Amino acid sequence: MQQQKPHLLRGLSARHIRFIALGSAIGTGLFYGSAAAIQAAGPAVLLAYLIGGVAVFIVMRALGEMAVRNPISGSFGSYARHYLGPLAGFITGWTYTFEMIIVCLADVTAFGIYMGLWYPDVPRWIWVLSIIFFIGSLNLCHVRVFGEIEFWLSLIKVAAIIAMIAAGIGVIMFGFGHSFPATGIENLWSHGGFAPEGIGGVVASLGIVMFAFGGIEIIGHYGSGSARSRESNPAGN
Numbered sequence: 022m023q024q025q026k027p028h029l030l031r032g033l034s035a036r037h038i039r040f041i042a043l044g045s046a047i048g049t050g051l052f053y054g055s056a057a058a059i060q061a062a063g064p065a066v067l068l069a070y071l072i073g074g075v076a077v078f079i080v081m082r083a084l085g086e087m088a089v090r091n092p093i094s095g096s097f098g099s100y101a102r103h104y105l106g107p108l109a110g111f112i113t114g115w116t117y118t119f120e121m122i123i124v125c126l127a128d129v130t131a132f133g134i135y136m137g138l139w140y141p142d143v144p145r146w147i148w149v150l151s152i153i154f155f156i157g158s159l160n161l162c163h164v165r166v167f168g169e170i171e172f173w174l175s176l177i178k179v180a181a182i183i184a185m186i187a188a189g190i191g192v193i194m195f196g197f198g199h200s201f202p203a204t205g206i207e208n209l210w211s212h213g214g215f216a217p218e219g220i221g222g223v224v225a226s227l228g229i230v231m232f233a234f235g236g237i238e239i240i241g242h243y244g245s246g247s248a249r250s251r252e253s254n255p256a257g258n
């Protein structure tokens with residue numbers, strides 16, 4: 022009799038994986054946290070996003086290459102253990118676990134705050150609990166159903182970001198929604214200069230900026246859970 026080795030179900034397509042990674046990165050950090058980042062750094066927050074973007078790009082190139090060469094479950098935790106030793110793997114894995122707990126707490130809190138704008142009388146814990154149950158039940162679905170739902174939910178976020186960029190350009194160039202003449206780009210230097218809080222402000226904003234970029238690494242996890250990991254990891258090709 023042939024013995025079947027237990028294995029993970031590989032039911033995600035490249036489309037699912039790309040959108041899950043995009044959807045994981047677009048979230049509280051951008052929609053909610055960017056206000057705090059701008060408060061900390063002023064217009065120089067652009068510099069913080071640039072620095073963060075370069076760092077994330079380099080890390081993702083490396084992760085993509087490793088995922089294609091060695092598509093195992095566990096992603097960077099497993100790579101750290103494999104290439105650097107058990108201590109590195111242990112620290113990486115647990116740091117990521119704790120980071121994810123913080124991300125979950127931040128996200129459910131943000132959900133409660135947003136819903137509080139529309140329903141100020143409903144206690145926040147109700148929103149927190151309901152979103153935990155909702156997301157929890159999505160995760161219990163079959164992997165293909167999960168991938169499909171994640172794809173559509175992520176598409177909403179991507180569409181929202183594109184709409185916000187378009188609206189922002191409209192405000193800057195045509196004064197949409199509030200004032201004529203248009204806002205223009207003078208605000209980049211006219212209130213205390215480009216970096217009113219100096220380099221300290223840029224450094225202070227980096228925490229939120231990096232949080233906003235976080236989530237893109239999830240492509241590394243899904244890369245090994247997909248039917249064709251080479252296709253879903255363009256960075257590693």
Ligand SMILES: N[C@@H](Cc1ccc(O)cc1)C(=O)O
Pocket residue numbers: 045046047048049050051120124128232233234235236237238
């Ligand atoms: N970028 C996500 C949060 C996040 C951070 C780190 C991660 O590893 C994953 C997700 C957001 O803005 O909501």
